[in-house]
Amino acid sequence: MNRREFLRLMAFTALSTKITSGNSEASRFDLSVVRGSSPGLITRTAIDALGGMRRFISRGDIVVIKPNIAFDRLPEHAATTNPDVVREVVRMCFEAGARKVKVFDRTVNDPRRCYMQSGIYDAARNEGAHVEYIDERRFVEMQINGYALKRWLLYKDVFEADKFINIPIAKHHSLAGLTMSMKNLMGIMGGLRRSIHQRLDESLVDLAGFVKPTLTILDAVRILTANGPQGGDLRDVKVLNTVVAGIDMVAVDSFGATLFGMKGSDLGYVRIADRLGIGTMDLTKLNIKRIEI
Amino acid sequence: MKRIRITTQIIFLLIFIFLFLQTESKGKDTLGYPVKIFLDFDPLVFISTFLSSHHVEVMLYLSIILILITIFFGRVFCGWICPLGTINNLVGNLKSRPSIITRSDLRRFKYYLLIFLLISAILSLNVTGIFDPLSLLIRSFSISIYPAFNYALRTVFDALYSKNIPVVTDISESIYSVLKKGVLSFEQSFYYQSIFTGIIFLIIVGLNLYEKRFWCKYLCPLGALLGLFSGYSIINRSISEGCNECGACSRLCQGGALTDGTSSQWQRSECIYCFDCDDVCHEKAIKFGFKKAGYSSIDLTRRGVTTSILTAFIITPFFRVVPLRSKVFESRLIRPPGALDEKEFLKRCVRCGECMKVCITNGLQPAFLEAGIEGLWTPILIPRTGYCEFRCTLCGQVCPTGAIKRLDISEKTKTKIGVAMIDTGRCLPWCHETQCIVCEEVCPTPEKAIWFEEVTVIDRNRRKLLIKRPKVDIKLCIGCGICEAKCPVRGKPAIYVISTGESRSKENQILFS
Numbered sequence A: 001m002n003r004r005e006f007l008r009l010m011a012f013t014a015l016s017t018k019i020t021s022g023n024s025e026a027s028r029f030d031l032s033v034v035r036g037s038s039p040g041l042i043t044r045t046a047i048d049a050l051g052g053m054r055r056f057i058s059r060g061d062i063v064v065i066k067p068n069i070a071f072d073r074l075p076e077h078a079a080t081t082n083p084d085v086v087r088e089v090v091r092m093c094f095e096a097g098a099r100k101v102k103v104f105d106r107t108v109n110d111p112r113r114c115y116m117q118s119g120i121y122d123a124a125r126n127e128g129a130h131v132e133y134i135d136e137r138r139f140v141e142m143q144i145n146g147y148a149l150k151r152w153l154l155y156k157d158v159f160e161a162d163k164f165i166n167i168p169i170a171k172h173h174s175l176a177g178l179t180m181s182m183k184n185l186m187g188i189m190g191g192l193r194r195s196i197h198q199r200l201d202e203s204l205v206d207l208a209g210f211v212k213p214t215l216t217i218l219d220a221v222r223i224l225t226a227n228g229p230q231g232g233d234l235r236d237v238k239v240l241n242t243v244v245a246g247i248d249m250v251a252v253d254s255f256g257a258t259l260f261g262m263k264g265s266d267l268g269y270v271r272i273a274d275r276l277g278i279g280t281m282d283l284t285k286l287n288i289k290r291i292e293i
Numbered sequence B: 001m002k003r004i005r006i007t008t009q010i011i012f013l014l015i016f017i018f019l020f021l022q023t024e025s026k027g028k029d030t031l032g033y034p035v036k037i038f039l040d041f042d043p044l045v046f047i048s049t050f051l052s053s054h055h056v057e058v059m060l061y062l063s064i065i066l067i068l069i070t071i072f073f074g075r076v077f078c079g080w081i082c083p084l085g086t087i088n089n090l091v092g093n094l095k096s097r098p099s100i101i102t103r104s105d106l107r108r109f110k111y112y113l114l115i116f117l118l119i120s121a122i123l124s125l126n127v128t129g130i131f132d133p134l135s136l137l138i139r140s141f142s143i144s145i146y147p148a149f150n151y152a153l154r155t156v157f158d159a160l161y162s163k164n165i166p167v168v169t170d171i172s173e174s175i176y177s178v179l180k181k182g183v184l185s186f187e188q189s190f191y192y193q194s195i196f197t198g199i200i201f202l203i204i205v206g207l208n209l210y211e212k213r214f215w216c217k218y219l220c221p222l223g224a225l226l227g228l229f230s231g232y233s234i235i236n237r238s239i240s241e242g243c244n245e246c247g248a249c250s251r252l253c254q255g256g257a258l259t260d261g262t263s264s265q266w267q268r269s270e271c272i273y274c275f276d277c278d279d280v281c282h283e284k285a286i287k288f289g290f291k292k293a294g295y296s297s298i299d300l301t302r303r304g305v306t307t308s309i310l311t312a313f314i315i316t317p318f319f320r321v322v323p324l325r326s327k328v329f330e331s332r333l334i335r336p337p338g339a340l341d342e343k344e345f346l347k348r349c350v351r352c353g354e355c356m357k358v359c360i361t362n363g364l365q366p367a368f369l370e371a372g373i374e375g376l377w378t379p380i381l382i383p384r385t386g387y388c389e390f391r392c393t394l395c396g397q398v399c400p401t402g403a404i405k406r407l408d409i410s411e412k413t414k415t416k417i418g419v420a421m422i423d424t425g426r427c428l429p430w431c432h433e434t435q436c437i438v439c440e441e442v443c444p445t446p447e448k449a450i451w452f453e454e455v456t457v458i459d460r461n462r463r464k465l466l467i468k469r470p471k472v473d474i475k476l477c478i479g480c481g482i483c484e485a486k487c488p489v490r491g492k493p494a495i496y497v498i499s500t501g502e503s504r505s506k507e508n509q510i511l512f513s
Helices: A003-024 A039-051 A083-095 A111-117 A120-126 A156-160 A181-188 A193-210 A249-258 A268-275 B002-020 B043-053 B060-075 B077-082 B082-095 B107-124 B131-165 B166-182 B194-209 B214-221 B220-233 B277-281 B304-321 B342-348 B354-358 B394-396 B438-442 B482-486
Strands: A030-037 A063-068 A099-103 A139-143 A149-154 A163-167 A167-171 A177-178 A215-224 A237-246 A288-292 B235-239 B286-290 B362-364 B380-383 B419-422 B450-458 B466-470 B495-497
Touching: A030 A039, A030 A249, A030 B077, A039 A083, A039 A099, A039 A215, A039 A237, A039 A288, A039 B060, A039 B077, A063 A083, A063 A156, A063 A181, A083 A099, A083 A120, A083 A163, A083 A215, A099 A120, A111 A120, A139 A156, A149 A156, A163 A181, A177 A249, A181 A193, A181 A249, A181 A268, A193 A268, A193 B438, A215 A249, A237 A249, A249 A268, B002 B077, B002 B082, B002 B131, B043 B060, B043 B220, B043 B342, B060 B077, B060 B220, B077 B082, B077 B220, B082 B131, B082 B194, B082 B214, B107 B304, B131 B166, B131 B194, B131 B220, B194 B214, B214 B220, B220 B354, B277 B286, B354 B362, B354 B394, B438 B450, B438 B466, B438 B482, B482 B495
Parallel strands: A030 A288, A063 A099, A063 A163, A163 A215, A167 A215
Antiparallel strands: A030 A237, A139 A149, A167 A177, A215 A237, B235 B286, B362 B380, B419 B495, B450 B466
């Protein structure tokens, strides 16, 4: 090789390295954990740390956002997703060019009270989202073919959308141990969903393997440490001012468990999902970006 | 005058329907509209609840305004305002050629009914609500007519939706969403006795096809009460000499004030000032004007009045010799939170159905015999149809007589309406080696009135299972019924609420305190 060819080779190598390292910056982190006093700002920062909303939402997308609106509680009871977190996610979806953002949940208590008292109806609507009550006719039987769930009625809108963002809140739950992102998917189930408690861990894993949200944002601004999932006693609420974001629900829930002083492996559904390869439970194997504001 | 009357009738009917439709939660803590205002103005509700319970809810003092209006102007309420009157009027118009000959003897019946109701009330038996026209109307609409209307419309739209016809379904869905915002209820409601109540209402309204304003003339106790007050009314009807006694006016008299085919015998207590007669008179001989006349009495027979009074005295004891009035407590008689002690409750409840209409979970249902005959159509909670939403306080807000007290959220969440009991012979974890505890999950009390024991059991395949068995902490349980409502053991649930422990009753208790 002569000197000109060598220089050309060096230049080419230097340039190509620069290009590839520029791309991998976006997917370097598996989880982002952001702490700060403004729920909206830490949500935005958590998503930006994963590459920004544009990594997930494309122009013209129809997005379904599923917060936890299950209970007739006020935001300070930490039984439903923080409305400021929901608001920020809706806002960021529109900024990324989403055509339509739908927000809904199949509640446990009366839907009108749940939507209104949680503050989510107003927060999402004021940002331009379509906040809708569940329409029983839009449940469609889907073949899940899991270990416990063979087929189940699931809400059509989730599967007709382009993107699906899961926004749970972290809470204590007597049967599940903790309820976070995988359990939050129960809000798209129709039929007699209370019967899945008879095989809860396996059912949640089946559901998680079937419904793969585009993005999961775990609201830990306030967490419910006892008497969940309904709560009601402010003494059971712990303010952590934290938001955890990621694509892998197993990882998110595994990290979420640490907020309660537990491990991911303490939760049956996390263990099983990890074993089946749906996600990674072992936090040491994950790239976690922590930010303090 | 007639045209103004018709306009006023339509306006009040529309206001009534609007307020009825607003008697529904939008998710906030209060309703935002004075939905029970028609009942607040009802003097029959005012007087009967005062006579039986010696208490009057503040808003009911508005009915004095109606009494005063009637004293000065006669039964204009019946002719111009009453929504049931307007409905009777409208249906009566469907009859092609109304030729009514009002029976003057039958007109007395409503007074006898009124006397019976008021004397019974004095004897503490208050069944006025069953016959009061506003209670009857709201109750019939709430329990029967409106749910049936909803069902009919929804079936049509849902059928079009499921058929998924290209352009048609899109149009029907947009119409459907408009109707859902305005006229349809949030969810389809289901009520016991809806057929029974509906048939009674349709008969009452259907009687207008036989004779216009049949209810108003012969049956309505509120009309009778207002008739009693109208004795000194300053609006009087006079006939000039031009009258040729053709009888045209008496044939279409809506109130039944003219009975002998001529114009001379005008019974003021029956006139509802519809002004149909002066319009129809060819000779223009009829005039309504302000003239103070003497007192116009009502013609009742002594025998009729005595019978009414005696009936009240005889019937009341019969109603009272049921075990419910001794120390027997009916465990499924679960009253709304804020309800007074049973004896007081029955004195005040006018069975208007407002609480049943507003109950956001459809849990409040009309009683049949659970509270005795005396308790017919009073509200009871049936958790399987709907539990009592923990932070909701709407039933107390719409009760016109205070039979259900207004409670704020912190009072209400501490009010017990009963206690939950687990049937360990049906419960999945207790009896069938199956994990569940949905009841514990949904229990809304902040300290969880349902807890659980972890027990190792061996199933039939000799596998060891760690099962969580639910238990009710009867000190904390408020009896809201969400556990019963959500228990996956359908039909007869494995956890159910009984009325024992209810805050309102001193005697219906288990625990030592």
